[in-house]
Amino acid sequence: MxxxxxxxxxxxxxxxxxxxxxxxxxxxxxxxxxxxxxxxxxxxxxxxxxxxxxxxxxxxxxxxxxxxxxxxxxxxxxxxxxxxxxxxxxxxxxxxxxxxxxxxxxxxxxxxxxxxxxxxxxxxxxxxxxxxxxxxxxxxxxxxxxxxxxxxxxxxxxxxxxxxxxxxxxxxxxxxxxxxxxxxxxxxxxxxxxxxxxxxxxxxxxxxxxxxxxxxxxxxxxxxxxxxxxxxxxxxxxxxxxxxxxxxxxxxxxxxxALHQLVESALFYDMAEVLLQKYLDGARAVLICHPKDLSNLKGQKNTNLITLKERFGLQDLRIEENKEVRRGSLLLKTSSEISCLDRMELADSDINRGLKRACSLREDPIVPDHPLN
Ligand code: SF4
Structure with missing residues (x-):
């Protein structure tokens, strides 16, 4: 404690x-x-x-x-x-x-x-x-x-x-x-x-x-x-x-x-993106996580859900909680199967997508010269 x-x-x-x-x-x-x-x-x-x-x-x-x-x-x-x-x-x-x-x-x-x-x-x-x-x-x-x-x-x-x-x-x-x-x-x-x-x-x-x-x-x-x-x-x-x-x-x-929570939500976004990319087989899907991860999965003001729905053209994207799911893991249920991903299994390329998106918006470097110059 x-x-x-x-x-x-x-x-x-x-x-x-x-x-x-x-x-x-x-x-x-x-x-x-x-x-x-x-x-x-x-x-x-x-x-x-x-x-x-x-x-x-x-x-x-x-x-x-x-x-x-x-x-x-x-x-x-x-x-x-x-x-x-x-x-x-x-x-x-x-x-x-x-x-x-x-x-x-x-x-x-x-x-x-x-x-x-x-x-x-x-x-x-x-x-x-x-x-x-x-x-x-x-x-x-x-x-x-x-x-x-x-x-x-x-x-x-x-x-x-x-x-x-x-x-x-x-x-x-x-x-x-x-x-x-x-x-x-x-x-x-x-x-x-x-x-x-x-x-x-x-x-x-x-x-x-x-x-x-x-x-x-x-x-x-x-x-x-x-x-x-x-x-x-x-x-x-x-x-x-x-x-x-x-x-x-x-x-x-x-x-x-709530910076830490935003970081956790970004990790859940990455996991959902990987699962949907690999296993989505229609216009409906259900994401399942541990109850304590629910707000991180949804993102602040449901941003994760809204963005994922739009990105994958989903008619229906539901969220379920289940105590049996390990913290930090995510399950995707489609019409044909259930797939699981733990955040530790995220590949560098999966995590880097968000970084590239964020950096592509930057117009100026963090610092061009030595600050004392
Ligand atoms: S001046 Fe530097 S060393 Fe001193 S409190 Fe601030 S950050 Fe810490």
């Missing part, structure tokens, strides 16, 4: 430079004092809406590069959580940070203060993409950090992004492959968005950066989801949490509050 998290935002703290796409002011306006952290934990526990023993509870320091702050500051925050850990009200601490801010000395401090989970902002494993994004670290820094964290027994989460300057779908999938080989405990994937107050805003206004369209992001992510699923690495989240601040600061880019 996923832990219940009390998030504390420390905007831009510890960041040595500003990454091209980042606007941490969006998540919190002020840096809370260590004392304010204690009050926040206390209040959050007081307002818990489920029995206290039901889920593990973690305090999470998000929003900057926690381990790149000086050790005294790190300790002042970690110390505020200790009374709650000692009394059993909080189980552990999680934090997010940069891959190049994890010295052995820092890791020893974190272990000593009950930090269990470390989310590493990797973003890409392509050095050129990292350079263009002004990340200030290399892919090697990331792999070394992940390996050392695992050696020291931390739970490791990896953050990746799609659509960074200079990125391509193949490079993103290659980054994912490298991360999979390092066996993190979970992965989060965010789309690159153009936010107010970032360098990316300036590049975008100059026509030097063009974000992915929502359809392109879905197609990249579709392949990524299958890669992670094959490797049995959990996906903690795809996309960003919709907030008022995000809405106010978003200028362009593939934001959608």
């Amino acid at each position: 996923t832990p219940w998290i009390i998030p504390i935002f420390l905007p831009h703290q510890g960041c040595r430079q500003r990454c091209l796409f980042c606007n941490q002011k969006m998540t919190a306006q002020h840096m809370p004092s260590p004392q304010a952290v204690r009050e926040c934990i206390h209040d959050s526990l007081h307002h818990l809406s489920f029995p206290k023993e039901e889920r593990k509870k973690q305090v999470a320091f998000y929003g900057g590069s926690f381990t790149s702050m000086n050790h005294e500051v790190q300790i002042s925050y970690l110390s505020e959580v200790q009374p709650f850990i000692s009394s059993g009200m909080i189980d552990s601490i999680r934090l997010s940070t940069r891959p190049d801010g994890l010295s052995e000395e820092t890791l020893t401090i974190l272990k000593g203060y009950g930090v269990k989970t470390i989310e590493v902002g990797v973003q890409s494993m392509v050095d050129d993409v990292l350079l263009r994004s002004e990340r200030g670290h290399t892919a090697k820094d990331s792999s070394s950090a992940i390996l050392r964290l695992k050696e020291r027994g931390f739970e490791v989460g990896v953050h990746l992004m799609v659509g960074l300057p200079g990125d391509s779908c193949d490079q993103f999938l290659n980054s994912l492959d490298q991360i999979i080989n390092l066996k993190p405990d979970f992965v989060r994937i965010h789309p690159t968005l153009v936010l107010k107050g970032t360098t990316m805003e300036e590049l975008w206004k100059l026509g030097k950066y063009s974000p992915l369209t929502l359809e392109e992001a879905i197609q990249w992510l579709k392949k990524g989801v299958l890669q992670l699923e094959k490797a049995s690495i959990p996906i903690a989240r795809i996309g960003l949490q919709p907030t008022k601040e995000l809405e106010e600061n978003l200028l362009a880019g593939p934001f959608h509050p």
